[in-house]
Structures are given as C-alpha cells and as structure tokens.
Amino acid sequence: GDSVTQTEGPVTVSESESLIINCTYSATSIAYPNLFWYVRYPGEGLQLLLKVITAGQKGSSRGFEATYNKETTSFHLQKASVQESDSAVYYCALGGPGGYKVVFGSGTRLLVSP
Amino acid sequence: DMKVTQMPRYLIKRMGENVLLECGQDMSHETMYWYRQDPGLGLQLIYISYDVDSNSEGDIPKGYRVSRKKREHFSLILDSAKTNQTSVYFCASSLSWGKGQNTLYFGAGTRLSVL
Numbered sequence: 001g002d003s004v005t006q007t008e009g010p011v012t013v014s015e016s017e018s019l020i021i022n023c024t025y026s027a028t029s030i031a032y033p034n035l036f037w038y039v040r041y042p043g044e045g046l047q048l049l050l051k052v053i054t055a056g057q058k059g060s061s062r063g064f065e066a067t068y069n070k071e072t073t074s075f076h077l078q079k080a081s082v083q084e085s086d087s088a089v090y091y092c093a094l095g096g097p098g099g100y101k102v103v104f105g106s107g108t109r110l111l112v113s114p
Numbered sequence: 115d116m117k118v119t120q121m122p123r124y125l126i127k128r129m130g131e132n133v134l135l136e137c138g139q140d141m142s143h144e145t146m147y148w149y150r151q152d153p154g155l156g157l158q159l160i161y162i163s164y165d166v167d168s169n170s171e172g173d174i175p176k177g178y179r180v181s182r183k184k185r186e187h188f189s190l191i192l193d194s195a196k197t198n199q200t201s202v203y204f205c206a207s208s209l210s211w212g213k214g215q216n217t218l219y220f221g222a223g224t225r226l227s228v229l
Contacts, residue, residue: 004156034216036217038218038220040220043222044222045118045120045204045206045219045220045221045222045223046204046206046218046220047219047220048217048218051217091156091157095216096216101159101162101172102159102216102218103156104149104156104157105156106154106155106156107151107156
C-alpha cells in the first residue's frame with residue numbers, strides 16, 4: 001500500500017542551526033504522487049507548508065525546502081537556520097493529483113531552543 | 115476568512131455514551147474529511163465526504179458514522195463510544211475531488227477521551 005515514513009521525534013535543534021527531517025514514501029497505487037509537507041503549530045490545525053507535484057522539482061516556503069526525489073523515493077525537509085518560532089510538528093504526506101486520499105506520516109515534533 | 119472550525123476542542127465521555135463531533139468550513143469546499151491521530155501513527159482516514167449526502171468510508175470507518183446535510187458542515191458520530199476510540203480527531207476540507215485540488219485545510223482538532 002501507500003505509506004510515508006519520517007524521522008521519529010522529537011528533534012531538538014538550537015536556534016540558527018540547520019535542520020533536516022527525513023521523509024521516504026512508497027506509492028504503490030498512485031502513478032504520479034504529489035508530495036506535501038504540512039506543519040502544525042501549537043493549538044492550531046495542520047497547514048500546508050509546501051507541495052511539489054513533479055519529480056525532480058524543489059518546493060520552498062518560509063525558508064524550508066524539500067526536493068522530490070523519485071529515485072530514492074524521498075522528500076526530506078531542510079532549513080539552513082531555524083528559529084524558535086519553527087517549533088511545531090511537521091508531517092510529510094503523499095497524495096494523488098486527482099484528489100486521491102492523502103496519506104500522512106506520523107509527524108516529527110521539532111523543538112528549537114533559544 | 116478561510117477557516118475550518120471544530121467543536122468541541124476537548125471532550126471526555128464514558129464508554130457506551132454517544133459522541134458527536136462537529137466541523138464547519140467557510141470556504142464552500144466540496145470535499146471534507148475526518149481523520150484520527152494516535153501516538154506514533156500518521157493521520158488515519160475515517161471518512162470522506164464528496165458533497166452533501168455523498169460520503170465514503172476511509173481506511174478505518176468501523177465504529178463511526180458521518181452526516182453531511184449542508185456543504186459547510188460535516189459531523190462525526192460515535193454510537194456507543196469505546197475506549198479504543200480515545201484519540202485526536204481532525205476535520206479537513208479541500209476545494210474539490212478529482213480536479214487536482216488536493217491541498218487540505220484542517221481544523222485544530224478535537225481531543226476525545228473515552229473512559
């Protein structure tokens with residue numbers, strides 16, 4: 001089946017340090033999966049951070065980047081310099097382009113210390 | 115304002131009681147979803163609604179039912195709640211099904227405890 005595996009948290013990083021959260025996927029029933037990163041800040045619902053629909057392309061938002069790598073079936077989330085306000089839970093997800101159901105990873109809690 | 119609102123945010127029920135979780139959205143989205151999340155697991159899809167009175171089971175529908183009588187409102191019902199239904203429940207919506215509009219908009223979640 002379709003599945004997403006991501007770094008198990010919590011991940012603790014000091015402010016201004018770099019970050020990588022790993023995400024790998026398996027898309028057995030979706031020919032051309034779209035890949036997503038969602039973020040959940042405390043007390044809020046998940047919100048889309050970035051989305052990439054084409055293999056080989058990179059998405060970016062709020063200083064975060066992720067590249068859709070079809071060869072390694074990966075979509076790692078990176079940021080060069082984190083801020084305390086980036087503390088949240090990050091979810092990697094995949095879905096079909098036609099609005100197929102979206103499959104989520106278990107989430108990675110990021111804690112950024114000042 | 116683009117928003118998905120869930121009520122209540124926290125709920126404690128006894129085993130065997132009925133539970134109603136409510137979700138509303140103000141974006142006129144066609145498609146709405148109910149997910150649950152348990153520790154260490156990803157969000158699991160309970161039900162999808164494609165529009166009013168057009169609902170489909172997700173991956174874990176057993177023990178749940180849904181109701182969608184208005185496009186902006188989607189309810190999740192637990193008849194005779196069980197302790198293993200203790201979880202965080204998320205409602206989400208997306209613009210439409212099958213038209214490439216697969217970005218989900220989420221509510222803040224309802225934390226349900228069944229004792």
